[in-house]
Amino acid sequence: MSPLPDPFAVTERGVTEARPAHAALRAAGPLVRIDAPAGGSAWLVTEDALARQVLTDPRLAKDPALAPEAWSRIGLEPTAAEQTSMTTADGPVHAGLRRAHAPLFSARGMGEHYDRMTAIARELLTEVADGEVDLAVDFATRFPVTAICDLLGVRDYGERASAACRAMFTADAGPAFGTFMELATVALTERGDNLATALRDRLPDGTSENDLRYCVFLIVFAGQITMDSSLGFLVAHLLHERPDLPDRRALDAYVQQNLRLHPPAPYTLWRFTTEEVELAGQTLAAHSPVLVDLAGITLDPDRPEGPDLVFGAGPHFCVGAQLAQLLLRAVADVLTHDFPAARLAVPFEQLRQRDFGGTQGSHLTALPVRLRPDGV
Ligand code: HEM
Structure with a gap:
């Protein structure tokens, strides 16, 4: 058998081409042994049913304290003992954190912010509406962080937070994290009612x-x-395909379809076996790192009918799924209704995407657009 491709390799490819590794890894079986970026080996789940089993099995836990001893800590979060959080905790502690977030991030809770989110999308697009603009830089990276900071009452931190997000994957992660802590302190103590203070009021005393x-x-x-x-992908497809999106149902369906075509989280976060575990006919030793290939499974032409795995599954299902879909719908709404003449400035087929390596999603390298080609 030929050696398996590296799922974490940095690749650059056409806008519609999937990461080359997914199909080959899927073909290798439902549970594949791979080289872990932090050293040693790890397991990758490539099949829908096994993924759902793994994502709901308490013997596969998030706490980075369970990582193999030999693993470099770079790229891992603090342990659950050092930092309790939804992404490090499991069981009752995790459930308590989820309960605090649930109503604020529900479809209903998020729906209250729709008009505000469309207003921000309109404002940012209008700022760059003259001439040709690269929306990958001037909108796709700016809008989400501006919108989320606005919900947290700290919109003025948008640009710094955006830079800090990028820096988290570099040697400057320490100062970047400091920016987030400052932002959070301001949101929680100085800015009155917002999503951060609402969350503070719902989290357990103490x-x-x-x-x-x-x-x-x-x-x-x-x-x-x-x-x-x-x-980036949503805007590119929208301007290329120019779909008829007359109402919320059509907008939501278009957004969903786009998320499935370009899963933004190609892999889950790491999980580690708490004990020896039998999976798909293999014996995984305690402390084995396991990852689910969300993109590979979602893009599998033989995937069974039913819900996709774009936002994960089980107790750690994305807490921001409703917010994400709301923001994407807001952009599709504003682009189609406020900028009906907007056009890609290059043929769709010439757009390129690149990933940064590791478990991160792919991004368009550039998205040249004319929002008002006729000047109106
Ligand atoms: C299209 C956009 C998004 C995608 C595809 C996505 C995907 C995911 C996935 C797959 C997970 C589960 C990871 C795992 O099981 O290891 C997750 C968890 C999470 N997501 Fe998202 N996400 C998106 C947007 C957001 C947004 C806007 C927020 C902001 C609130 C957010 C906050 C979180 C948090 C806090 C978790 C951890 C939940 C937990 O562990 O209980 N996500 N996301």
Whole structure:
């Protein structure tokens, strides 16, 4: 058998081409042994049914304290003991955090912000509406972080938060994290009613200031790194296909279809076996790292009918899924109704996408657009 491709390789390719590794890994079986970026080996789940099993099995836990001893800590979050958070905790502690977030991030809770979110999309697009503009830079990265910071009452932190999100994957992660902590402190203490203070009021008594700030950090960071990927693809397809989107149902369906074509989170976060576990006929030792290939499974032409895995599944299902879809709908709404003449400035087929390596999603390298080609 030929060696498997590296799922974490940096590749650049055409806008409609999937990462080359997904199909080959899927063909290799439902559970594939791969080289882990942090050293040693890991397991990748490539099949829908097995993914759902893994994402609901308590023997596969998030706590980075369970990572193999040899793993470099670079790229991992603090352990659950060092930092309680939705992304490090499981069980009752995790359930408590989810309960606090649930109504605020529900379809209903988020729906209240729709008009405000469309107003921000309109404002940012109008700012760059003259001449040709690269919407990958001037909108796809700006809009999500501006919108999320606005919900948190700290819109003035938008640009700094955007830069901090990018810096989290570099040697400057320390200062970038400091920016998030400052943003969170301001949101929680100085800005009156907003999503951060609403969350503070719902979290269990005794939640530390540090844990509160980390919750705010997660909302900004997890939101931005996924949304800036998905927005570029959505806008590109929208301007190329010019679909008829007369109402909310049509907008939502178009957004969903686009998320499935370009899953913004190609892989889950790492999980680790708490004990020896039998999976798909293989024995995984305790502390084995496991990842689910969400993009590979979603793009599988033989995937069974039913819900996709774009936002994950099980207790860690994306807490921001409704917010993400609301923001994407807002953009589709504003582009089709306020900028009906908007055009791609290059043929769709010439658009390119690139990933940064690791578990991050792909981004368009550029998205040249004329929002008002006729000057109106
Ligand atoms: C299209 C955009 C998005 C996609 C595709 C996406 C995808 C995902 C996925 C797949 C997970 C589960 C990871 C795992 O099980 O290991 C997740 C978790 C999470 N997402 Fe999103 N996400 C998106 C947008 C957002 C936004 C806007 C927010 C802001 C609130 C957000 C916040 C989170 C948080 C806090 C978690 C951790 C939840 C937990 O562990 O209980 N995401 N996301």
